[in-house]
Amino acid sequence: MARIRSIKPELRTSITVSSWPFEVRYFFVLLWGYLDDYGRGVDDELLIASDCFPRDRGVTPDVVDKWLETMAESGPVCRYEVDGRRYLHCPNWPEHQKPQHPGKPRVPPCPDDEPDDFLMWRGANPPRQRDRSRKSREGLMSVSPAPFGASFPPSGGVDFKGETPLKGSVVSLLDRGSSIKPSNNITADQTPCENPHENVVNLSGAPHETLTPEQGAGSREQGSREKDNSAAKPHEADTRRADVEQACQLLADLVHENGSTRPTVTQRWRDAARLMLDKDGRTLDEVLGAIRWCQADEFWRSNVMAMPKLRSQYDRLRLEAQRKRNAGAQLAATGTDGRQLSTADRRVHDAAQLAARLAAEENQ
Structure with a gap:
């Protein structure tokens, strides 16, 4: 059942959303009504297509899957799996949607983006061993013999009477x-x-x-999707790239040094780092610099604790770092009291900044 959602004005100027095709932007808004009050839902293309586009036959499950993949690569949508079932959610849901009377959550939280909620859910829902094989009939059902002398109405000249x-x-x-x-x-x-x-x-x-158990037509459970593992995605072979691993390990190390539990470097982390390097055009030095800057900032260190979050907030981090750098340069040129510094004073100030930076690099 669709739900009432809010659309903020910032959606019109979003850099990420504006890079999508128009139909993907429209689908993104409709998807909010499909998700529950916690921004989660079953990742089933057929269910999503029938819920968001009930009168559009041209929107097939394959089209919906392509749109979801586009949004997942950009960050606003996360597709994950729990106990063999596929789900999706919006990582930034609490920032944009605040239902007044949220219902009872029925979809498990994302282990990567909601680790605390997932641990609580896992405590109440221990993992179960599921049989992923498709059930079939163990054998053909035998027809119970009719009583002797029973008469069946003739169909096409067939009569069993008396036999x-x-x-x-x-x-x-x-x-x-x-x-x-x-x-x-x-x-x-x-x-x-x-x-x-x-x-x-x-x-x-x-x-x-003769039907064997493997040939039976099993029922498809809601939320499960069987994919051919032999057709691996092209980027799966690059999950252990040196530059990707360096970026992921640096972020995990700095998060741990800031006093938080060391996060686990998952495949979603590696995908986000790879997309920043290959698709977004960031250099490795730029990515590493953004990681060091955000983990040194008191505000951003608590907001960027995963690689997908870093990718989605990269432009904001860059602009914020540039703003603070310009403010520091202006303060260095005028002094703390607003007085214009002389050339000698500026040189002394620059030398002190250089010495502090070199000392910080040696400590690392």
Whole structure:
């Protein structure tokens, strides 16, 4: 059921959202109504397409999956998996949506973006061993023999009246106009269902196809998606790149040095670092510099504690660092009392800043 959501004016000027195609921007707003009051939902393209576009047949599950992947690469949407089921959520949901009477959460939190909430949820919902194989029929259901002398209405000239049914025989009515003849190798003394794949009479004369457990048509659980693991994504082979690992390890080390629990470097971390380097055009030095700056800033160190968050906030970090650098340069030129410094005073100040920076680099 769709829900009422708020749209902030900042959405119109968002750098990330404005880089998407128009249909993805529209879908992003509709997706808020699909997610629950905590910004989470089942990652099922068919459910999302039917909820967000109930009257648009052209919006197929494949189109929805492509749009979700576009938003996930940019950061506003996170796709994750818990106990073999796929979910998605908006990491910045609390900043933009504040439901007055939130309902009971039914979707598990994201282990990467909501570690505390996930630990609480995991304590109340221990992991269960799920059988991911597709269930099937262990054998063909045998038809219970009719009482002796029972009469069945004739269908296509078939009449069983007065004939003794054979125990354990299964009749496949493939052709209503055909005559049914019991197999000669089945006797009335056989025990029913000795072998579920035997005693099958095929009216066409061809051997009956035997169904194995692997061939059964299992039911698809809501939220589960089976993908071919052999068709790996192109970037999965680069998950252990040296530059990606260096950036991820530096952020994890600095977060730990600031007094927080050392975060786990997950695949989402590596994907975010790789996209910053390859897609966003950032150099490794720029990424490392942004990590050091945000972890040294009292405000940003508590807001950027994961690599996906760093990527989504990179432009804001760059502008904030530039603003503070310009303010420091202006203060150095005028002095603390607003008086214009002489050339000698500026040189002394610059030398002191250089010595402090070199000392900080040696300590690292």
